[in-house]
Amino acid sequence: MASSVTISSRFNGPPDSGNGGYSCGVLAAHIDGPARVRLHVPPPLDRALEVRPGAGGGVEMFDGQNLVGTAAPSPFDLEIPAAPTIEQAKDAMTRYPFYQGHVFPTCFVCGPGRPAHDGLGIFPGPVKDWDLLASSWQPDGGLLDDGGAVRPEIVWSALDCPGYFACMGPQPRPAVLGELQLKILEKVPGNEPLVVFAWPLGQEGRKLFGGTALATADGKVLACARSIWILLKS
Numbered sequence: 001m002a003s004s005v006t007i008s009s010r011f012n013g014p015p016d017s018g019n020g021g022y023s024c025g026v027l028a029a030h031i032d033g034p035a036r037v038r039l040h041v042p043p044p045l046d047r048a049l050e051v052r053p054g055a056g057g058g059v060e061m062f063d064g065q066n067l068v069g070t071a072a073p074s075p076f077d078l079e080i081p082a083a084p085t086i087e088q089a090k091d092a093m094t095r096y097p098f099y100q101g102h103v104f105p106t107c108f109v110c111g112p113g114r115p116a117h118d119g120l121g122i123f124p125g126p127v128k129d130w131d132l133l134a135s136s137w138q139p140d141g142g143l144l145d146d147g148g149a150v151r152p153e154i155v156w157s158a159l160d161c162p163g164y165f166a167c168m169g170p171q172p173r174p175a176v177l178g179e180l181q182l183k184i185l186e187k188v189p190g191n192e193p194l195v196v197f198a199w200p201l202g203q204e205g206r207k208l209f210g211g212t213a214l215a216t217a218d219g220k221v222l223a224c225a226r227s228i229w230i231l232l233k234s
Contacts (some may be wrong), residue, residue: 004049017044186220196213
């Protein structure tokens with residue numbers, strides 16, 4: 001059966017389209033367990049999008065006749081480095097390179113131009129070098145479910161942008177999120193500080209690969225993701 005979803009303008013990446021991670025999470029909500037989501041066009045904001053059954057237990061999201069994204073079940077393994085401490089993550093945030101000059105300063109996840117508590121405020125910087133980036137994160141109460149856990153689509157959001165910065169290193173280039181695979185290992189508590197961290201996974205032509213994870217203050221990994229970023233042609 002088809003259903004519809006709407007991506008509110010609060011959850012933007014670029015000013016006129018949905019944040020990639022949030023949009024992926026909205027579609028992944030129709031999949032049980034780990035999922036792989038591919039975005040085919042920038043997700044429009046404040047418009048009803050139709051979600052239809054797809055092949056292999058997957059789903060497809062349409063804006064009218066235009067395919068916006070596809071999602072499918074996708075178990076995967078990911079080698080995850082040890083999580084930085086909260087203190088290391090806070091220190092790494094001081095080296096976030098885009099407090100000034102951010103191309104999308106109102107991005108829901110990593111934009112420094114959002115009002116307080118409106119975006120996620122995740123600002124990943126290098127822990128020691130660009131092989132590992134981190135940011136501390138305290139989820140806002142309005143992003144939690146009735147049980148006090150961070151809503152899944154918000155977890156997808158949090159594990160999006162840090163992967164871009166890890167892929168790009170100190171010299172970022174224009175790129176779009178092509179695919180995000182994510183699995184939530186345990187419910188993410190909303191009442192304690194968390195660590196978001198990311199690391200590069202290599203490059204093949206115009207495709208760059210990044211790993212991201214979300215951990216508690218004592219280093220327990222709660223969710224992880226693998227992202228593919230497509231460099232735009234100059």
